[in-house]
Amino acid sequence: MKTEHPIGTWFGTIWDADPAVLPVPCTVTSGRDPALRSVDSFVRGVAILGRCNSATSMIGLKVRGDGRPVRVVVDLRLDVGADEWWTAQSGLDPARVRGHRLVAVLAQGRTRRGVLLSRTPIGESRKAVGSRVSFVLPAEELPEDGLLLIELIDAAAGLPGPAAGDFVPSAPQGLRIDSVEVTPADDGAGGETGIVDGRTAELAGLISTGGLRGVTTRPRPLPPHSAFLVLNPPDDRPLTCQLSATRRVRSWLPKPARRASTALSRRLRRVLPEVPVPRGTAAPVASAAPVATAASGQAPWARGPYEATRPLPPEVLTVRAVRLVDAAPVVAELTVREGTAEVTVPPGGPVLVTLATSDGGHESDRVAVRAVRCWS
Amino acid sequence: MLLRTSETTYGRFLADAETFWPMQVLPPDPQAVMVVEALHCDVRVVLRNLTLANAIRRLVPATLLVLVGADPVWPDAWRMSYDTERATGFARAFGADEIVDLHSLVEERLAGGDTKPGDVPADVLDDIVVATHCRLQRIPFITDEVRDSDAYAHAQARAAVYSRFYDEIVHGDRRVVAVVSSHVDYDQWGLLVESAMRGGVPVMHTQQTGALKTYAWFPETGGANQSFRSRLTPQVGEFFEQRIWSRRDDLRPAAERVAWRARTNLGRPSWWRAGADADVELHNPVERRQVRAHAARRFGFDPDKPVVVAFNHCVSDALGTNQEIFPSLADWFSATAAYARTETRVNWLFLDHPSQDRYDESGFFDALASEHAGVPHMVFDRSTALSKSVQWSLADLGLTVRGSVSNEMPAYGIPVLMAGWSEWSACGLAEVATDPEDYWARLRRAVAALLAGESLITAEQVERARLWLWLYRSGTDVVSGLVPAWDTWPPEHLLRAVQVYMRQVETDDEPLFAAVERMWTNRLPLLTRSALAAGTVVPEGTEPVTAPAPHARTEATLPSVALPAPVQPSTSMFSATIHPATRKATQQ
Numbered sequence: 001m002k003t004e005h006p007i008g009t010w011f012g013t014i015w016d017a018d019p020a021v022l023p024v025p026c027t028v029t030s031g032r033d034p035a036l037r038s039v040d041s042f043v044r045g046v047a048i049l050g051r052c053n054s055a056t057s058m059i060g061l062k063v064r065g066d067g068r069p070v071r072v073v074v075d076l077r078l079d080v081g082a083d084e085w086w087t088a089q090s091g092l093d094p095a096r097v098r099g100h101r102l103v104a105v106l107a108q109g110r111t112r113r114g115v116l117l118s119r120t121p122i123g124e125s126r127k128a129v130g131s132r133v134s135f136v137l138p139a140e141e142l143p144e145d146g147l148l149l150i151e152l153i154d155a156a157a158g159l160p161g162p163a164a165g166d167f168v169p170s171a172p173q174g175l176r177i178d179s180v181e182v183t184p185a186d187d188g189a190g191g192e193t194g195i196v197d198g199r200t201a202e203l204a205g206l207i208s209t210g211g212l213r214g215v216t217t218r219p220r221p222l223p224p225h226s227a228f229l230v231l232n233p234p235d236d237r238p239l240t241c242q243l244s245a246t247r248r249v250r251s252w253l254p255k256p257a258r259r260a261s262t263a264l265s266r267r268l269r270r271v272l273p274e275v276p277v278p279r280g281t282a283a284p285v286a287s288a289a290p291v292a293t294a295a296s297g298q299a300p301w302a303r304g305p306y307e308a309t310r311p312l313p314p315e316v317l318t319v320r321a322v323r324l325v326d327a328a329p330v331v332a333e334l335t336v337r338e339g340t341a342e343v344t345v346p347p348g349g350p351v352l353v354t355l356a357t358s359d360g361g362h363e364s365d366r367v368a369v370r371a372v373r374c375w376s
Numbered sequence: 377m378l379l380r381t382s383e384t385t386y387g388r389f390l391a392d393a394e395t396f397w398p399m400q401v402l403p404p405d406p407q408a409v410m411v412v413e414a415l416h417c418d419v420r421v422v423l424r425n426l427t428l429a430n431a432i433r434r435l436v437p438a439t440l441l442v443l444v445g446a447d448p449v450w451p452d453a454w455r456m457s458y459d460t461e462r463a464t465g466f467a468r469a470f471g472a473d474e475i476v477d478l479h480s481l482v483e484e485r486l487a488g489g490d491t492k493p494g495d496v497p498a499d500v501l502d503d504i505v506v507a508t509h510c511r512l513q514r515i516p517f518i519t520d521e522v523r524d525s526d527a528y529a530h531a532q533a534r535a536a537v538y539s540r541f542y543d544e545i546v547h548g549d550r551r552v553v554a555v556v557s558s559h560v561d562y563d564q565w566g567l568l569v570e571s572a573m574r575g576g577v578p579v580m581h582t583q584q585t586g587a588l589k590t591y592a593w594f595p596e597t598g599g600a601n602q603s604f605r606s607r608l609t610p611q612v613g614e615f616f617e618q619r620i621w622s623r624r625d626d627l628r629p630a631a632e633r634v635a636w637r638a639r640t641n642l643g644r645p646s647w648w649r650a651g652a653d654a655d656v657e658l659h660n661p662v663e664r665r666q667v668r669a670h671a672a673r674r675f676g677f678d679p680d681k682p683v684v685v686a687f688n689h690c691v692s693d694a695l696g697t698n699q700e701i702f703p704s705l706a707d708w709f710s711a712t713a714a715y716a717r718t719e720t721r722v723n724w725l726f727l728d729h730p731s732q733d734r735y736d737e738s739g740f741f742d743a744l745a746s747e748h749a750g751v752p753h754m755v756f757d758r759s760t761a762l763s764k765s766v767q768w769s770l771a772d773l774g775l776t777v778r779g780s781v782s783n784e785m786p787a788y789g790i791p792v793l794m795a796g797w798s799e800w801s802a803c804g805l806a807e808v809a810t811d812p813e814d815y816w817a818r819l820r821r822a823v824a825a826l827l828a829g830e831s832l833i834t835a836e837q838v839e840r841a842r843l844w845l846w847l848y849r850s851g852t853d854v855v856s857g858l859v860p861a862w863d864t865w866p867p868e869h870l871l872r873a874v875q876v877y878m879r880q881v882e883t884d885d886e887p888l889f890a891a892v893e894r895m896w897t898n899r900l901p902l903l904t905r906s907a908l909a910a911g912t913v914v915p916e917g918t919e920p921v922t923a924p925a926p927h928a929r930t931e932a933t934l935p936s937v938a939l940p941a942p943v944q945p946s947t948s949m950f951s952a953t954i955h956p957a958t959r960k961a962t963q964q
Contacts, residue, residue: 003831004831005831005835006664007661007664007789007790008658008665009660011658011664011768011789012659012660014629015633016659019659037657037658038652038655038657039657039658039667040762040763040765040766044652058766060658060666106670109666109669109670143662145662145663146663146666147658149667151670153674
């Protein structure tokens with residue numbers, strides 16, 4: 001005989017006021033909002049929703065769905081405070097705070113989006129990066145009398161051993177949730193069609209390459225800085241992303257100042273190419289592009305005192321892909337077409353794509369990827 | 377004693393205590409003595425003991441004998457420091473007529489080979505030595521190897537010396553009026569309490585939380601050959617039944633208020649951690665089920681299976697202090713884990729104790745976790761890794777021996793099965809097993825019921841648990857300026873507050889004195905804030921009063937002030953202790 005009083009019936013007392021419920025559309029921007037519930041390790045803010053305080057943080061929003069599908073947009077920020085918070089609260093080695101934060105966003109029990117946030121100090125910048133995580137919930141996933149649950153988890157924790165070392169452990173710890181917006185999604189679940197450029201794709205949450213600077217004013221992606229990319233394919237279609245990759249190398253030419261790229265240095269770069277060096281015992285690669293040694297990507301005599309970036313021809317690129325959260329391997333197709341590389345991932349949840357070079361180079365080559373455009 | 381306070385504050389406090397107390401107590405009878413221990417490092421504990429002793433000395437003329445000089449193993453175990461000189465000064469300021477440096481005395485007798493035990497039964501002495509050794513060595517149980525060690529032999533010798541010395545005091549020439557102690561376990565305190573009970577001397581057990589909370593045993597209540605807590609449990613149950621459960625309608629608004637505050641980590645005693653996760657912000661079963669889906673994914677649980685949560689104890693914490701149906705706290709936990717291995721129809725979550733590191737250096741929990749590693753339906757985790765909301769979203773049944781989860785969780789509708797007694801285990805909040813066979817049988821029945829979707833807890837148990845929380849946090853918490861609430865800290869604040877009270881407040885109708893008189897005169901097992909007269913017992917055959925429907929915030933359930941019943945007029949010549957609330961009641 002099933003009980004009429006399942007557990008949860010007596011969680012309240014006569015002193016609990018009727019819970020506040022928000023209608024759709026609504027935006028919650030303050031931790032003091034009565035419709036916000038801190039379910040796990042979430043510290044409420046005043047001007048923001050609050051900060052996550054562990055590797056698995058969860059909030060709930062009491063929202064009345066009215067039997068319609070809704071679009072949820074979660075505004076995340078990785079700022080200086082997040083790193084300070086992480087260092088103070090996580091109890092982990094403080095040196096590891098410098099890195100990429102790989103976070104998976106779950107809602108109503110399912111993984112919805114993956115986010116890569118990096119506050120790489122390019123030029124010692126301490127600016128925040130942000131990401132607007134957006135997903136659609138069908139009507140049946142928002143029960144009456146229930147909550148909209150949003151959980152942030154450390155997606156790197158499930159990755160195979162060596163891969164996890166590239167990411168900040170306990171990634172969500174310290175992250176700011178600035179706001180959550182819930183709007184009707186009557187325009188259908190798959191609003192993502194057509195070809196969009198990399199910036200728009202990141203803004204829409206289709207991809208995540210480290211976050212956006214100036215999210216509220218002038219959103220722009222970070223300059224290419226890592227070999228990682230998170231793709232969020234829609235539920236029913238694969239997602240393709242056109243990439244360009246560069247490699248950081250040592251050069252005899254100084255890295256030009258942003259505005260002082262003189263004609264002379266441009267001509268010199270064309271005159272002094274990377275010189276191919278015969279490879280040792282590494283496996284042959286089916287490409288005629290210049291290759292470099294396994295150790296540093298360059299011949300020893302070509303290594304200069306300066307750092308510079310060189311474009312990587314798409315033929316030398318290889319990809320590894322893994323589904324976030326369950327760490328299932330994913331077959332990602334890499335096609336080289338008209339001098340560009342395209343990565344396609346199948347639907348079924350966010351995917352972490354790692355770029356490497358097939359000439360035997362590895363992470364010390366400091367491959368950096370940029371998304372050029374996306375389509376699904 | 378841990379007393380980082382300026383000499384000025386401390387000196388003034390002592391001076392004012394010395395002026396205050398002699399006028400409050402009866403002229404001492406040299407043939408009667410009140411024995412008080414001041415062996416704890418924390419000044420708050422010593423303050424409670426001496427204040428209670430002096431409150432009793434308002435009713436019974438007696439000299440005050442204070443034991444100072446804790447054995448250094450205890451301050452080390454608590455990672456504090458003990459200052460015998462300061463303890464002596466404190467005792468003297470509170471009117472001690474005789475101060476015994478227990479540590480010096482014990483060392484002297486040990487050095488002299490004077491280790492014949494007192495008249496304590498040998499098995500009781502052995503149990504106390506085992507419990508003490510486990511606590512000090514921070515191990516879950518005694519093995520043969522440990523029993524043969526020198527440290528254990530020394531512990532036995534020390535315990536023998538304590539037992540004989542305590543017998544000399546308790547069964548000596550003078551009449552012992554009462555023994556006041558902050559602990560009832562281990563050699564230093566447990567043997568004093570055992571000697572007192574054997575000699576028919578009332579024992580007062582002050583608590584280290586709240587304002588002044590005390591449990592008491594009086595010889596008229598009996599209970600031979602049992603530990604202090606074993607004797608107390610049925611008495612508390614009877615008190616609860618007669619005085620609290622019978623008045624549940626009057627107490628309901630207050631009990632609901634305490635239940636709300638307890639859930640949000642307000643009020644004391646609270647053994648929960650504070651912070652962002654202090655409250656459970658889920659209001660109904662739908663929300664709980666949703667959070668449960670997330671939590672089940674995190675632990676790899678099958679979300680459709682019920683979850684049984686076993687809460688580990690601090691495995692060396694006062695072994696044997698009350699009835700335990702397994703040989704030790706660790707045995708209960710290991711046996712439950714072994715049973716869980718075979719019961720795959722439900723998920724099992726084994727949580728450590730947040731204070732485990734202070735009580736166990738044997739790695740018991742981690743060893744058990746690795747023994748059962750890789751078993752998909754069993755998860756071992758740190759209790760602090762889960763928020764309260766996540767814990768309550770998962771727990772369909774809680775297991776403990778005597779932990780506070782067995783009064784907290786039932787107050788919010790989560791059933792608990794106990795493998796032993798606690799002071800509230802006779803109050804009908806949780807299921808209590810009587811022996812291991814009964815425990816396994818109840819567990820099997822509970823699992824079957826969970827699988828069938830049946831409820832393991834009744835509305836009555838929820839109501840009893842809320843009333844217990846009220847009794848625990850309000851009804852038995854005596855508030856007075858003489859003993860500020862436990863968290864009044866650091867010592868500078870505490871001593872200043874008490875000093876001001878002693879210096880500037882007149883003690884007519886002092887609630888602490890009234891409460892102690894009530895307990896002493898009526899031989900009650902607990903100290904109570906006000907007189908809790910028995911209510912009307914619900915006659916047999918009538919419908920029991922049901923708990924209010926959850927969230928039913930109608931006019932009928934809006935809180936009204938629950939006035940305590942009028943105090944019985946006191947016959948003591950030293951105080952007309954009429955409770956202030958009574959005046960209001962009679963003026964209406």
